[in-house]
Amino acid sequence: MFNRLRCGSGLIQETVPRFGFGPGQENLFVHKFTFSTSKRLDRDKSLIYNSQNKPLPRLDPSVVGTGNRKRAQPVIQPSEKFNYSVRKALELIYYEEESRIPTLFPAGLKLSRYLKSRTLPLEIDLVSRAVLYNTRQSKLEKIHLQRWAPVDFDKNCAFSYLVARTPAEYAVLVTIFREISRLEPNFKPRTLFDHGSGLCTGYWAANTVFGKLTEMFCVDPSTDMNDLATNIIQQGVQNVPLPKGINFRLKAPKTISLKYDLCLSAYTLMEVKGSLERLDIVHSLWERLEEGGCMVLVEQGTNAGFQIISEARDFLLRLCEADERDGIVDNEKKGEVLAPCPHNHPCPRYHHDTVPCNFSVKYSLFDIPYFSTEDVHNDLFSYIVIKKGRREGFRFPRLVEEPLKTKNNFYCRLCTGSGMLQEVMCNKKHKDLFHLSKFLHWGDEMPVHLEYTDGKEKPRPVIDRSERSMSSGEHFRDSKKEKDFKEEKDSKEEKDSKEEKDSKEEKDSIVKNGI
Template identity: 35%
Template sequence: MGTLRRILLCHRKNVKVKQVIYLEILKKFASETKVKAVLDERVKEDINPKHHPGIFKFPSVALPKKLINTISSVLKDQPIKTLVKDAKMLRQYLHSRHAPIESLEMKARVSELEKQIRSEDGIDENLLGEEERSHLMEVRAAKLKSLIGQRIYCWKSIDYDEYKSKVYLLARSASNYAVLMKVFNELKIKDPTFSPKTLLDFGSGVGTVIWAVRNSWDKVIEYFCVDKSSHMNDLADLILRDGNINNELPSPGYFFRQFLPSAQTLKYDLVVSAFSLVDLPTSQNRLQTIMNLWNKTSGYLVLIEDGTLAGYKVLNEARDFILEFGSSSKNIANVAAHVVAPCPHDLPCPKIKTKKPCSFPVKYLTIPLEGREESRTALYSYVVLKKGVRSEDSLDWPRLVQPVLTRSKHTICRLCCSNGQIEEIIFTSSKHGKFTYHCARASHWGDLLPVKLSDSTSEE
């Protein structure tokens, strides 16, 4: 694999590598690959490959005009330049945020730093007098505090007051809405019969999940929104009233709370946690929350985080926990679980070995304050879980987990496959057929490829 990448790199940098040698090595590598890709027989070759059924074509997302007008009204009394500056800082901070370090790991890392400090100064405090020992302890404590600040991530909970809630509204609502619309669009494609009537939104913030659900399904009658910040809840409520507190809510089915409902019997068709799990202080707290959310869904559980390594790890932790619980003997309800998206399998995520996030892109337009509107791309990680066993006839097409590399006469795809592995396949017209080859070339990061994979060695 390393050889092929070096060849491709040389080719891209216009290093003088003879084309004949390059193609011969490429053909040799392709012939030695252990995985074969064959077009799924359910896909007819009389369609345009640019519109094959694995493509989740999704345009750049903009907030609805009515919402933009409402947000502009809500923010009209704020100093715009200061708000824009603070929104940029908050967006950068949230994107660079890590999950909190567990207490045991923190103690171990602090202990290592203490050993390092004692080793560096080489002083045996037992040989010192009381006053000298006291001074040494103070010096070491100061060094330790400095090293902790330099080398250990300091996680802090964000207290969203009235102003910070408005900053978050400007900083994240457009991108969060775009991500939610794309995820819900895929869910609608995969399950056209799903029409939720009740929603539980954990970490509801300014209400972006409500906006996306209302634009995706039209039969929802109850929106139960939970956010620990009363200011976030008030702002979300105000936006639903079109920016005027004296207006009525669109329907009586909106509820804003600071805690999850305690009743065990309450079930919701759709349960969502978007960009909220990283805000929980410990792994135990996260897993307790995830189990609570899982117990409250009668349909789908949708979990979304930023497409950073921290966001991906938190989601993968939740995914593994739910899947393990679904197959555990401790599962009193005896309810299995399976992944609907993005994975074509319920096996451990192969990306965890690469130390790179499994993330996907979505394009969106920013809120046009003072007439300025920018086009941006957000990366997000997500998992959609459903109760029950994976259907035998469900599509297990591999998903593209990196950008497709289109080259002259060949296309390189990195695919997450139903065998729980990431495979790199080089598609050519001669080896895979014109239709399959053009399907690969027309696909993008996040799409499914309508092919079946097999181990070529088992066919020999």
């Protein structure tokens, strides 16, 4: 088995033994009650998930071939209408800013790096306690703990965000909306509530996947972001009303009487100072959601972003359980996780691992001057989709990492419907499943059914690699000797059985003749 080791900017492969962890060996890589939100705590990726139970994957009978899958991960580009609207807005209104794109783009990349490096803001009790510290301790706390500050999205920051971050956000939202459309074919939203709309990336992504929306309510506290988003939607034409059904507000209305098919909060909860305020926003979005609708929360694929998604997921599931227990909603209208989790159990990545549950997307920049659409960029994101109601169909396990390929096997690390992390092996004995594994990517559902043996599987001999490392030739010679010895043993047993049978027949014949 191959273990991936980081070396500079690339990855090298080294052959190392793989060890499983049993019920008493979780501390090999798990730091109990510790989940870092500031730095990444790498675990040993050669460890096997749930090694005490090794299931046998069976390909779902409904899967025929590879479908429309491709070997390479798709690269998502902004839609033609989105590109055209941005170009027209730059040509007709923002021609001065267009000439400064070579300066704005590096500033946008710097802003993106800062957003990804931020930790969660300190809670109020910690901040009040920090006042009592002496000067030196207060300085150290600000340096190492409070690596968070709100971003003021003025005009320059809005344009930097447009050229550097908006294509990545568009690709992320298109990926999520396509997954919703695949899992819920009958879900056709026509109304959208976007909290923290920014440059209306959610509007463009929803139009691409679901078709034209009849109503969209956008909430963003930045006037410059709202003005830029409005001019892009109007394609640079000023003094004309917005398309019917599109509304912009600086703050969300207090009334929740209007319901929406799709409620979205993308890269917004990180701008909120405390967890109570974040959960208030999540609860407000849930109350505005129509029955049968979906709520989408997206954050950066960092430890801090994953913690925000995890606390929102746990809050909503507990809220639905409490409502069902109190009889406020019936069993058919309660909330269920639609994606990426195939279950409603506590997140195993959050409670039993130190690696955030994130996913990867490839994208290209806008088709405007100074940019090349052939350049491919990559971004990580964490998300959760919760449906208000029962989800449709059966949920297959989902890949939480890119499949690891060896010469004859694919090792796939999955999040299963039982709320556990599980590793399965696909070899060439199962031809269809092995061929399908070549087309699966990080974040895809794996259409398999896991059959557990409940410990009835025969134990395999363990090779002590620490004492001696055998080459492939030695393995072959040892296996050949074992085969020859087995054939010789079988032949000897057969010969002894034949001699015993002949002796018995001869004895019976003598007894018969004597009688």
